[in-house]
Amino acid sequence: MDYIPGKRLDEAWDTLHSNQKLSIANELHSYLNQLRELKGNYIGATDRDPAIIGQIISIEGGLFDTEQQFNEFILGNIIRQAPNLLKHYATHALMDNHEIVFTRSDFAPRNILVDGGRVTAILDWEYAVWYPEYWEYIQAL
Numbered sequence: 001m002d003y004i005p006g007k008r009l010d011e012a013w014d015t016l017h018s019n020q021k022l023s024i025a026n027e028l029h030s031y032l033n034q035l036r037e038l039k040g041n042y043i044g045a046t047d048r049d050p051a052i053i054g055q056i057i058s059i060e061g062g063l064f065d066t067e068q069q070f071n072e073f074i075l076g077n078i079i080r081q082a083p084n085l086l087k088h089y090a091t092h093a094l095m096d097n098h099e100i101v102f103t104r105s106d107f108a109p110r111n112i113l114v115d116g117g118r119v120t121a122i123l124d125w126e127y128a129v130w131y132p133e134y135w136e137y138i139q140a141l
Helices: 008-017 020-037 067-081 084-093 135-140
Strands: 049-051 060-061 098-105 113-116 118-121 131-133
Touching: 008 113, 020 098, 020 118, 049 131, 131 135
Parallel strands: none
Antiparallel strands: 049 060, 098 131, 113 118
């Protein structure tokens, strides 16, 4: 961060004008769309290492050749610790027809540097993986 111009987006946001915020949002939207155009054929890390779910408490699993295998891992190894209502919805909501795309997995304002109305860097790529297309949204929630 010392060598890249800009300030963290979470620190700069309140100082930006609305047109600068819109410009940054449009640029980030474009970057995410470009990443999602990269298609994968397995679920896991970019170097074919296992998938790591979570950052504070991590659970490692896979590689997964199909989304169905990934869903079984989630239901069997992760959801068992969740409340029963969440288990019920997860069991009925997980589908296996999503595209596998390149996912940043930690796309947060603390990892984005901006200078005025433009993005200068997106940092911390260690959680970038091939995951189902919905994964970026789940991580944001």
